[in-house]
Amino acid sequence: MMTHSLHRSGTLESLKGDYVWFMYQAKGINDTNIKEKAEEFIAAAELVGSENWGDVKTGPIVSYPKEYIKQNIGNKSRLRGVFTSRKQVTEFLSIIKQKNLGISVVISGLLDEVLQACKEAGVTPHTINYSLGIWGKKELLPDDDILSITTMCGHHMISPNLVKKLVLDVKKGKITPEKAAWKLATFCPCGIFNQVRAEKLIEELKNKS
Amino acid sequence: MTIINQEKCTGCGTCIPYCPLEAIKLEGKKAVVDQDICPNCYVCVRNKVCPFNAIEKPEISNFIGQFQHIISDPVETTEQTGVPGRGTEESKTNDVTGRVKKGKVGICIDMGRPGIGCRLRDVEKVAMAVTAAGLKLEGEDTTPLAMLMEDNSKGKIKEEYLDTNVLSIIIEGKCPMETFPEIIKALKKVEKEIDTVFSLGVMVRVDENGYSPVLEHIEKLGLPKPYRGKVNVGLGRPLVDE
Numbered sequence: 310m311m312t313h314s315l316h317r318s319g320t321l322e323s324l325k326g327d328y329v330w331f332m333y334q335a336k337g338i339n340d341t342n343i344k345e346k347a348e349e350f351i352a353a354a355e356l357v358g359s360e361n362w363g364d365v366k367t368g369p370i371v372s373y374p375k376e377y378i379k380q381n382i383g384n385k386s387r388l389r390g391v392f393t394s395r396k397q398v399t400e401f402l403s404i405i406k407q408k409n410l411g412i413s414v415v416i417s418g419l420l421d422e423v424l425q426a427c428k429e430a431g432v433t434p435h436t437i438n439y440s441l442g443i444w445g446k447k448e449l450l451p452d453d454d455i456l457s458i459t460t461m462c463g464h465h466m467i468s469p470n471l472v473k474k475l476v477l478d479v480k481k482g483k484i485t486p487e488k489a490a491w492k493l494a495t496f497c498p499c500g501i502f503n504q505v506r507a508e509k510l511i512e513e514l515k516n517k518s
Numbered sequence: 519m520t521i522i523n524q525e526k527c528t529g530c531g532t533c534i535p536y537c538p539l540e541a542i543k544l545e546g547k548k549a550v551v552d553q554d555i556c557p558n559c560y561v562c563v564r565n566k567v568c569p570f571n572a573i574e575k576p577e578i579s580n581f582i583g584q585f586q587h588i589i590s591d592p593v594e595t596t597e598q599t600g601v602p603g604r605g606t607e608e609s610k611t612n613d614v615t616g617r618v619k620k621g622k623v624g625i626c627i628d629m630g631r632p633g634i635g636c637r638l639r640d641v642e643k644v645a646m647a648v649t650a651a652g653l654k655l656e657g658e659d660t661t662p663l664a665m666l667m668e669d670n671s672k673g674k675i676k677e678e679y680l681d682t683n684v685l686s687i688i689i690e691g692k693c694p695m696e697t698f699p700e701i702i703k704a705l706k707k708v709e710k711e712i713d714t715v716f717s718l719g720v721m722v723r724v725d726e727n728g729y730s731p732v733l734e735h736i737e738k739l740g741l742p743k744p745y746r747g748k749v750n751v752g753l754g755r756p757l758v759d760e
Binding site: 314315316317318321324331333334335338339365366402405406409410411412413414415416417418419420421423424427432433434435436437438439440441442443444445446447449450451456459460463464465466467468469470471473474495496498499 | 534535536537538539540559561564565592593610611612613614615618624626628631632633634685686705709712713714715716717718719720721722723724726727728730732733736741742744745746747748749750751752753754755756757
């Protein structure tokens with residue numbers, strides 16, 4: 310479903326550079342000895358170049374040293390992160406399949422791309438949560454450009470007004486698009502904000518009137 | 519609750535753009551938090567956005583205040599479900615929990631999202647509409663919303679909680695595949711009666727190619743073909759293949 314990575318906004322081209330990975334243990338089923346398994350997930354994600362990842366209980370790598378996050382992993386930790394290409398997703402799934410860790414793995418993104426990655430990695434989709442979009446009083450929403458950025462933190466820890474302020478600061482030359490994107494990423498405690506994509510979006514917004 | 523220490527506040531306004539629900543505003547020469555809007559997500563506190571350390575979080579002593587904070591702050595864990603975030607696992611572990619089986623549809627209505635927030639009064643409107651159409655809501659062991667219910671089978675929330683504002687909350691339930699069109703019809707009607715938005719997710723078991731008959735229902739109902747999804751790739755063990 311929608312959940313916190315499902316309903317990311319943006320153009321298809323932009324979303325082709327945005328995938329979220331999850332390691333997810335289930336309460337009472339496979340939620341013990343998590344630290345050891347989490348470290349395997351982290352190693353795989355790092356190997357294929359996950360640009361951001363984190364544990365919601367500690368924070369993301371854009372805010373904290375990786376070793377600190379690893380030290381704090383416990384059975385209630387939730388490891389998540391982002392990839393910027395389908396190739397990374399395929400490689401990550403291949404490694405995790407081989408490790409046979411017994412923990413649920415979820416990839417969120419464009420379905421055509423994710424399903425192709427599953428095929429390439431030799432894993433079989435079990436369940437899909439389809440996004441059927443936004444309903445209700447949509448006139449309350451910020452414009453699509455802002456939503457493309459704010460929806461990368463699905464818990465909505467990033468306010469539209471903060472994005473607008475940072476874009477303005479970029480236009481004034483007070484901050485670079487890269488630093489603005491990084492700052493926004495620090496507000497997403499899960500580590501699923503894609504600062505690489507955000508930088509590109511901010512660069513585009515800088516050039517808009 | 520979140521408050522601004524009026525003695526420390528200089529009225530610089532630095533904190534204002536950080537609030538996801540625009541609950542912080544200047545009154546006179548000081549910043550204040552509108553307690554009616556603030557969902558206690560602690561974005562402002564956790565990220566130390568005030569250069570003068572004027573934002574404080576006094577202890578929350580009542581149940582609904584604590585609930586509002588836990589459901590709005592992803593760092594917290596909901597005790598009953600054991601899950602951080604909004605305290606629900608949805609499809610993420612369906613390969614080991616088997617919560618949604620073949621022939622069934624899981625519905626996730628993410629109220630207040632993206633970024634608008636919602637009153638529980640609107641949550642109740644939607645919950646009552648979908649239960650009347652045949653959705654069986656999840657219970658307290660799997661979804662936090664059930665803790666607020668007077669009658670979970672009807673989606674009726676206890677009267678005293680209805681004005682509470684949250685950043686977002688998930689209405690989660692299941693129905694047989696054949697009931698799915700009725701749920702969508704109910705949502706098409708009730709979406710016009712609420713002062714917020716919701717994001718809709720539909721969870722199903724799929725075949726090895728990622729196909730489910732729910733896609734045919736979606737097409738017949740005139741909804742756009744979904745192009746984004748969360749794919750559980752079936753690596754959890756022990757695997758539930760039902």
